[in-house]
Amino acid sequence: MRDAIRPETPYNHRMEGWIRIGDVQVDIERLRALAHTCDPMKCRYTKCCCRSYEVTVDKLEIDRVAGTVPDAAKLAPTLIEDGELIDPIDETEGGYCLNTDEEGECVFAYRTEDGAIRCSMHSLALQWNLPPEDVKPKSCTLWPLAIHGKNPAQLSVQDDAYDFPCNTPIEKCTPRLHRGVAEIVEAIFGRPFLDELQAALPQTPE
Ligand code: SF4
DSSP, X not given: XXXXXXXXXXXXXXXXXXXXXXXXXXXXHXXXXXXXXXXXXXXXXXXXXXXXXXXXXXXXXXXXXXXXXXXXXXXXXXXXXXXXXXXXXXXXXXXXXXOBOTTSOBTTEEEOTTSOEEEHHXXXXXXXXXXXXXXXXXXXXXXXXXXEOSSSEEEEEOTTGGGSTTEEEOSSOOSSOOHHHHHHHHHHHOHHHHHHHXXXXXXXXX
C-alpha cells in the first residue's frame, strides 16, 4: 500500500531538537540536515514523488484543482479519457486524493520530450505568473517536508525522503536551511515564519 502525502496526519515524535514557532513545532535537526533540489530530469529513471504517493487534497482545494483540468489536459494527456476530461479527484475513506494512472502516476504529471516528469499544475502556474503553491495542492508544495497533527502541528521531513535522488543529507550542518528547504517553508508558512526559523537555528555548526 502506498504512503500518503497529506498536510496533516496524527503523529508523535520526540521533542528534543525541536523549536516552536507560533502553533508549529519544527524539527530543526531534520530540516537543516536536508538538501532538496527538484530536478525533473532525475525522475526519468528513478523514484519520483509524482508516482510514489497517494496525494491528499482537502475540500477547499478540490474546486481549484478541478478548475485547472481543461488547461492542464493540454499538457497531461492522462487527464483525457475517450475524448472527455476526467474527474481528477478520487474520494476515499480517508478523504480526497488525486487520481493516478494504471502505473500509479498522478494524472497531472506529464513527460516532456527529453523524458523529464513535470507537473502540469506547476507548469500552468508559471505560465500564469502565479506562485506554484497558489495552484498545486498543499501536499505537493510541502513535499519532502511533512506536517503531522494539530495544536501544535509538527513540521518535519517525510520519512522516506532520502529514497529520492532530489533529497540528500547535509553532512556538515550549516547555520542556514538549504535553499530548497527554505523555499518550501516560505511557500507554506510565509516569510516571517521562515525568518524566525532561520534565526533560531544554532549558529555554530556542530
Ligand atoms: S499534482 Fe503535480 S506535483 Fe502533485 S503529484 Fe501530481 S504531478 Fe506531482
